[in-house]
Amino acid sequence: MGLKVGVVGVGYLGQHHARVLSELSDVEMVGVYDVDPGRAEEVASRIRVRAHSSIASLVRECDAVSVVTPTLYHLPVIEEIFSIASPHVFLEKPIADTRENGQRIIDLTKKKNVLLQIGHIERFNPGLEAILESRPRPAYIEAQRLSAFGLRGTDVPVVVDLMIHDIDIILTLVNSPISTMRVVGTPVITPHIDIANAWIEFENGCLAQVLGSRVSMEKLRKFRVFDREGRYFSLNFDTRELSEAKVSLNPGSLPQIERGKRVFEAEEPLKKELRSFVDAIRQGRTVKVSGEDGLRALEVALEVNRLAEESLKRFQQIPSD
Template identity: 35%
Template sequence: MNSLSVGIVGVGHLGEAHLRKYLDIPEAELAGFWDIDDRVRNAIRKKYSVRAFDSLESLLENVQAVSIVVPTSSHASAATAAAEKGVHIFIEKPIAPNLADADRIIDAARKNNIKLQVGHIERFNAAFRSLFAGAPPLSGTGYPNKEINPKFIESHRLASFDPRGLDVSVIHDLMIHDIDLILQLIGSPIMHIDASGVGVISDMPDIVNARLSFANGAVANITASRISQKKMRKMRLFQKDSYISMDFVTGETEIYSISDSGSSESVSLLDGIIPVMNLNYGDITKSVGYKKIPNDGKDALELELRSFLHSITTDTDPPVTGEEARKALEVALEVVEKTMKN
């Protein structure tokens, strides 16, 4: 297997995680990294014995693909520089702080015919992948699953305070993960957004609740907080005859289904359902089944980066395109606007 020469722009907490993964991925040959901070650059160079480039330009001249893991405000400048050098781009979420910068990045990638993947990592969480037969570890196939047709989604993403994320609001930092997943799950235009929140520690919203109403009648209620004592990343889907709970912390999924008593019908997602009780409604008896899908143990970041490399070597669309990330950003920005008004 021919490996791709890759580099990393920004080796802070998350950038260092990218570096470690690339060192272990056989499809990647890590050429080195660049960071604006001399102290960080020297520390990472010594720790991993990896080349530290003196400038972004020199890094881009020596790689075929790059992970951009810098503050969101610097995404557009780094990404457009990479695109103009013909370097394929993996960029962390959110794609940009605003739609104008997002469009600059997408247009630069398209103009220079390079791949652009955005780091919405929860697409690769075992809990989410379990709904789509494991997709999308190496391709964008798998959406939609016709068995997934939620009419109400309840999502909670609660985290403790971390000063690393204070350059953006909790909406850009945390809620955008769930916005992206919900857009994939529902697949219908948003008709209305309500939101409220408050900045407790920072000057930006630190805890926010948003309600998204879709054209197909579905509703999503999303809560995100970065000032919670207890960590939680859960999403619950309610649809006709079933309830699905995804725990993104453990990577496990639980499914409860209701079917006619004695029904032998079995479809892929419900294979292995165990009857746990009967519900009686007069002459009608329904069977309640339960299934727990364990974490398959696959690392989300590794899958995400391998999918990026796969899209390059096979010349296919990456699982999370710039356009999809822009849609999530557009919704996030409207949530910010509604939050500020309230």
């Protein structure tokens, strides 16, 4: 029997959750819900499932639910779901709008004894998986995530919308407490920070430089790691191209550099991500991106944004000539 799953929120991203879940062989899509009934009907008819008129109607039939609403509504939606039933939850990133609300979501899922997976989709990029499998000891990390301006995601700062992906990856790779951060940032089009650059130093000595922008002329998703064993990794998230190098030092001779390049096959990351969630439920194992992972990334992202706003205030106080 298929795992009974529903989707709450079928906007731009939620419609893809509904489509992917409807395509998984061991999943039974019981329907979708959206605050816009017309939108719910449109998506439901496209994948031939039921458009429910309320969250209650949907989750009563679900073993698991995917929540793809605006971040501000994550906690209220989770609270409503758990007032009715106890499904496992896939929750799109970021986990919440505040640290306190993120912790509340984690506490609620633990009380209900259900799985919670956070939608940090880049963890499922095959190039990144290859880097993680190599178990580097990073000394320096450089991440660039640039996008052209669009309306989606502009209700939150760029740090929480885009940069949080790289923050999550960096925290996973480095696995050390943060010692200091320096950040600059500014709004360009929206009232929020639209471009930010952060220097994050960890207690183990690793330094990460992270750039996030949603006002660039072109899209860029680059991630570079230099580790303490003479290895270098450069990943283009979009093309799934991973360049690698290894420096060997031999006494009395010049350094030897071994280079390689791998391009991974295209596979929809969202399908891998939701497949992983379904498998965790069926096999009774832990999820790949836990609520605690999501909260840790959110905490750092919120602090980066706070520091960016502070840097902007200092800049605005400088007298012009």
